[in-house]
Amino acid sequence: MIYFDKVTKKYQDGIKVISDVSLTIEPEEFVSIVGHSGAGKTTLLRILLGEEKPTKGVVFFESVNINKIRKSQMNKYRKRIGIVFQDFRLLPNRTAYENVAFAMEAAGRKDREITSDVPHVLNLVDLGNKQGSFPRELSGGEQQRVAIARAIVNQPDVLIADEPTGNLDPDNTEDIIKILKKINELGTTVILTTHNKNVIDLLGRKRVITMEDGEIVRDKNGGYIL
């Protein structure tokens, strides 16, 4: 489904952030990318999102070379990918319901679909009773759950979670990972980055890719080795 072919990313000062990374991700897989800050995890995701172009190599998404997608078509491509960030990035002036609804509105979905899907997705992340709350009225964990609901409401093929638990305490971390697993079981490919050992432990036998200095040093199922 996703295929990185010998991808290298160099910035203008010549520093390699990613060197010669090859990687295949199958549909409905749950993949974690672990590594210290600066290992190249986020750059890898940015390349996948089309926010940055690789210096060398190509990235395919279902046999489409994403570096060749035109700017005008980029919106369409990105709608197939849901993203969750470490800092949640919710719209502060909108309620939980409206934050999720916004993603559907932006995708041009009908009002009828919005009124039926949004509560459903919020229930999925256990926020059915906080639909009318503004982000400032929610805890970090709750905000991240709203962000996850927003990311999956348009039924993307892939959910990217970039350090989703980075700002959360262990209890909330566990909740978030549970939700991500549930989403994966429902058929969405999940790519998660983290540097938190507990997160990997919570994931059990899922695939873990370890990155160091822009290279993949380990790629195996289960266990956390750094």
Added chain:
Amino acid sequence: MFILNIKRIIKTGFTNFWRNGMVSVSSIMMMTVTLFFIISLLLCSVLFSLTLDRVKDEIDINVYAMTTATPEDVLKLKQDLEFLPEVDNIEYISREQALSNFRDRHRNDEQTLQALDELEENPLGSVLNIKAKEIGQYAGIAKFLESKTVLTDGEDIGVIDKVNYSQNKATIDGLSRIIDAINKFGVALAIILIVVSVFITFSTIRLAIFISREEIKVMRLVGANNSYIRGPFIFEGAMYGVISAFLATVLFYPVLFWLNPSMENLFLMDVLSYYSSHILMFFAVSLLVGIIFGVISSALAVRKYLKI
């Protein structure tokens, strides 16, 4: 799809407007000030040009006949003058009419009236008020009258006592110069104020959108296209315009009410009632300016954050 988006944009615009209360209020206040200046400029220039027209309308040539001249003599002179192509119309005021006009003008001035009563005879001659078709033609008429007084062709001798064209002319020229100067000064001042307040309003709106810049980024990440992000901001800008136009038009009432007495002397008219009777025009102009201004400011301000 299009209508659905418009509906959502309007709804979001309203919600944002309401939830960003203070930001909306300050934007509206600034825009109200701008529109207020624009209405002032408009009102003043209309009033000045009306006053100037009226003053120009006051220009005429008054021919005062000798008291010894008979009505027939004066009417004969009137007939002669009416042959001139420059003359528009001539008003004849008989000696009796002139006297009663005089009494009427001085009805509060006991001394003058007493002095008048002591005279046995009406001291006033009859008057011809001549209006030319155009302002530039008065000189020609005056010249003609001059020749009448100077040339001794018999009958007219002793009819014309004096012609007051030159006196009037100086006064009117002076007055129109003053009006013109005030007008220019007012326009310059208003334009400076408008430019300043336009800049401040623009900055206020920019600031309002700057506050939302993170929000704009998130919207893009969630997959909203540019026009869908821009829409509510532009709608909000238009709303600022509508509300400010309304406020500025209404705010003019107390201000004019307060200024009216002194303005009445300057403009020789009731400015408040003039404003009331033309309120729709002033509202329409400020509405148009306000909406265009709000939309352009918002569009320019939001554009910056859509270029990612």
